[in-house]
Amino acid sequence: MSLPKTYSDPVRIAVIGGTGISHLEHEGFTAVASLDIDTPYGKPSSPITILQTAAGAPIAFLSRHGLHHELTPTEVPNRANIAALRSIGVRSVIAFSAVGSLQEKIKPRDFVIPSQIIDRTKGIRDFTFFEKGVVGHVGFADPFDATLSRVVERVASNGVLEGTDVKLHSDKLLICMEGPQFSTRAESNLYRLWGGDVINMSALPESKLAREAELAYCMICMSTDYDCWKVGEEAVTVETVMGNMHANGANAKRLVAAVLQELVKEEHQDLVNAKHVEGSSKFACCTAPAGRGAETVKKLEWLMPGYFS
Ligand SMILES: CSC[C@H]1O[C@H](OP(=O)(O)O)[C@H](O)[C@@H]1O
Numbered sequence: 001m002s003l004p005k006t007y008s009d010p011v012r013i014a015v016i017g018g019t020g021i022s023h024l025e026h027e028g029f030t031a032v033a034s035l036d037i038d039t040p041y042g043k044p045s046s047p048i049t050i051l052q053t054a055a056g057a058p059i060a061f062l063s064r065h066g067l068h069h070e071l072t073p074t075e076v077p078n079r080a081n082i083a084a085l086r087s088i089g090v091r092s093v094i095a096f097s098a099v100g101s102l103q104e105k106i107k108p109r110d111f112v113i114p115s116q117i118i119d120r121t122k123g124i125r126d127f128t129f130f131e132k133g134v135v136g137h138v139g140f141a142d143p144f145d146a147t148l149s150r151v152v153e154r155v156a157s158n159g160v161l162e163g164t165d166v167k168l169h170s171d172k173l174l175i176c177m178e179g180p181q182f183s184t185r186a187e188s189n190l191y192r193l194w195g196g197d198v199i200n201m202s203a204l205p206e207s208k209l210a211r212e213a214e215l216a217y218c219m220i221c222m223s224t225d226y227d228c229w230k231v232g233e234e235a236v237t238v239e240t241v242m243g244n245m246h247a248n249g250a251n252a253k254r255l256v257a258a259v260l261q262e263l264v265k266e267e268h269q270d271l272v273n274a275k276h277v278e279g280s281s282k283f284a285c286c287t288a289p290a291g292r293g294a295e296t297v298k299k300l301e302w303l304m305p306g307y308f309s
């Protein structure tokens with residue numbers, strides 16, 4: 001069945017699905033539109049599906065690696081993804097990611113909420129909206145939205161994982177590497193010495209761009225393997241990642257769905273509208289209006305109308 005290509009109401013909450021979650025089918029959600037959006041930064045990874053909760057609140061869903069996982073982490077059009085989501089009204093993002101565990105106690109299939117990140121990408125991805133004549137520096141001391149993360153933690157501890165042997169670990173350190181090859185054993189051990197808890201290839205520049213676009217952003221990670229540091233364990237393979245992802249996919253979708261059902265409640269309206277970060281990018285710009293590059297101003301006007309013109 002083909003869905004309508006337009007949706008007129010603003011949609012405030014989005015899920016960015018990663019490895020193993022390229023659709024968000026759940027009893028409580030009905031797909032009501034599929035949006036094919038063009039941005040000044042190109043097309044996003046996939047059409048944006050608008051789903052409705054039983055209570056009628058809309059949610060946007062975007063598949064990070066494309067509908068068939070055809071985009072490598074390096075190729076993901078992060079600027080287009082974030083710009084497209086913001087253009088339909090999104091102000092808060094729940095990103096999902098499959099991660100390797102760097103700590104014994106974080107077992108494959110456990111969930112992890114990171115609060116910090118170390119950037120091990122190689123500077124070959126488009127990582128900012130501020131460029132070519134418009135200089136801006138946003139704060140990134142805390143790369144994930146703490147309030148949004150607390151809501152996820154509360155939902156997870158309120159019974160949604162009950163009856164499973166799956167745990168949720170909070171306040172963890174995520175290493176984001178370039179890929180697509182997995183790490184060497186020396187790198188994996190180095191990250192452990194740095195205090196790294198989990199590793200992926202996708203959180204950056206996604207979270208940086210979300211910050212620049214004034215979106216509240218948090219990540220739900222699912223551990224799928226022990227990377228390659230663990231003596232006596234086979235080093236990570238795609239087969240291991242996918243195997244654990246599929247085996248635990250129902251729990252992952254149940255957790256994401258429960259978080260969404262919570263966030264659409266009236267009491268979280270200021271949070272999902274990201275009122276607490278509104279205006280932060282407007283005042284991050286150092287370039288005087290007279291000196292701003294016209295091309296960049298045009299793109300930024302599309303992204304955040306009224307801020308830089
Ligand atoms: C298939 S293993 C490596 C792949 O898995 C993670 O994807 P995502 O974060 O989109 O769930 C990791 O970041 C890599 O892209």
Ligand SMILES: Nc1ncnc2[nH]cnc12
Binds near residue numbers: 177182201224
């Ligand atoms: N070991 C690993 N390294 C990087 N990204 C991953 N995603 C899932 N497992 C991973």
